[in-house]
Amino acid sequence: MTLTRVHNFSVSLDGFATGEGQSREAPFGHAGQRLHEWMFATRFWHDMAGRPGGTAGLDDAFARQFAPGIGAEIMGAGKFGPPGWHQDPAWKGWWGPNPPFHTPVFVLTRHPRPSTEMEGGTTFHFLGTGPAEALRTAREAAGGQDVRIGGGPTVVRDFLAAGLVDHLHVVVVPILLGRGVRLWDGLEDLQQGYEVETASSPSGVTHVTFTRTGL
Amino acid sequence: MTLTRVHNFSVSLDGFATGEGQSREAPFGHAGQRLHEWMFATRFWHDMAGRPGGTAGLDDAFARQFAPGIGAEIMGAGKFGPPGWHQDPAWKGWWGPNPPFHTPVFVLTRHPRPSTEMEGGTTFHFLGTGPAEALRTAREAAGGQDVRIGGGPTVVRDFLAAGLVDHLHVVVVPILLGRGVRLWDGLEDLQQGYEVETASSPSGVTHVTFTRTGL
Numbered sequence: 001m002t003l004t005r006v007h008n009f010s011v012s013l014d015g016f017a018t019g020e021g022q023s024r025e026a027p028f029g030h031a032g033q034r035l036h037e038w039m040f041a042t043r044f045w046h047d048m049a050g051r052p053g054g055t056a057g058l059d060d061a062f063a064r065q066f067a068p069g070i071g072a073e074i075m076g077a078g079k080f081g082p083p084g085w086h087q088d089p090a091w092k093g094w095w096g097p098n099p100p101f102h103t104p105v106f107v108l109t110r111h112p113r114p115s116t117e118m119e120g121g122t123t124f125h126f127l128g129t130g131p132a133e134a135l136r137t138a139r140e141a142a143g144g145q146d147v148r149i150g151g152g153p154t155v156v157r158d159f160l161a162a163g164l165v166d167h168l169h170v171v172v173v174p175i176l177l178g179r180g181v182r183l184w185d186g187l188e189d190l191q192q193g194y195e196v197e198t199a200s201s202p203s204g205v206t207h208v209t210f211t212r213t214g215l
Numbered sequence: 216m217t218l219t220r221v222h223n224f225s226v227s228l229d230g231f232a233t234g235e236g237q238s239r240e241a242p243f244g245h246a247g248q249r250l251h252e253w254m255f256a257t258r259f260w261h262d263m264a265g266r267p268g269g270t271a272g273l274d275d276a277f278a279r280q281f282a283p284g285i286g287a288e289i290m291g292a293g294k295f296g297p298p299g300w301h302q303d304p305a306w307k308g309w310w311g312p313n314p315p316f317h318t319p320v321f322v323l324t325r326h327p328r329p330s331t332e333m334e335g336g337t338t339f340h341f342l343g344t345g346p347a348e349a350l351r352t353a354r355e356a357a358g359g360q361d362v363r364i365g366g367g368p369t370v371v372r373d374f375l376a377a378g379l380v381d382h383l384h385v386v387v388v389p390i391l392l393g394r395g396v397r398l399w400d401g402l403e404d405l406q407q408g409y410e411v412e413t414a415s416s417p418s419g420v421t422h423v424t425f426t427r428t429g430l
Contacts, residue, residue: 013387013399013406013423014230014399014400014402015229015230015399172228172387172413172421174406174411174413174423175404175406176399176402176403176404176405176406177403178401178402178403178404179403184228184229184230184391185229186393187229187391187393188391188392188393188394189390189391189393190391191228191389191390191391196389196419197419198387198389198415198419198420198421199415200413200414200415200421204411204412204413205413206387206413206415206421208228208389
């Protein structure tokens, strides 16, 4: 059985997964990099960036769950590019010629375009479908491995509301953004049907995992 | 120097400190007792209820900070009674003849009434003032000790927004209430000016403390 997983999904203490005012210059709006500093400090991130050092404790152990066993990712249009990216035929995502996915990536958008093959095994496909159909497509492409829901918050929320997520890893960062896009809206009693575990890190963040009961 | 403190203030993972539909039968609305079960399990709570047993670990250590050094409490009308309590001259709070405060308690209400002396050292006073003036009044009554802001969420939020809180202890309970009254609204960048610490408990809750920098 393959799973649908969310990893390293950061939210502020007041529940915002991205700030207000997203743009090409500010992918996370007024949040800047503040939701992800815990990850940038890890050895996992340093390794990806080809830099030495980085922390090797709790945050690193969680961060590294990102890739193993994943055969495809699904992301929302808001993660793939800034508002209006679909009007730019040359836009190929934020990540340069060799994106950090190394699998097929399915971008949910009302403006599908032809697939784009990148270096390093990442191919961007563009789907105009809802969550359930997108997941079927991604599973077929995942070669028997798991599917990661990569965000942003609206897409993660849609998959959670549809009951399609088996493992959710959220990182609560102890800052108050005050505005932006909330993760948790409309998910009353989500915890039912999941084992929930919390672990605070010396960095100040708290890792919260929801794992479907019986997995 | 005396401090203004908040203790044992529980919120759901999605930020609600009380549920929807508060009434005489349901003081926390649809949340029921779910936000406070971590506290009911502690030795601190068992002691207050005159029962043996209870946990004696992290949750208990935090819960016990509630009373020591406190000389007065300020609470909102929504904590003192269900909607409409001011129309009932016999209403004296939820807590019976001997409330667990044992100090002067200042209830913020648009419907002030004469003070009510209870058993055990608790006296309820009723103020029609805003946070800053209420705090001055409570400080005078606190006999050189600290003032606790007792909730509910609207009152805690008002005091935080006014910069009047020196120490805030929030307990994040890993459930999603989906609706109710939020604690964190309108508090962007509250963490600036505070030392923030997080500690997850084996019970599943996470204790978050904001302590004013330089205290």
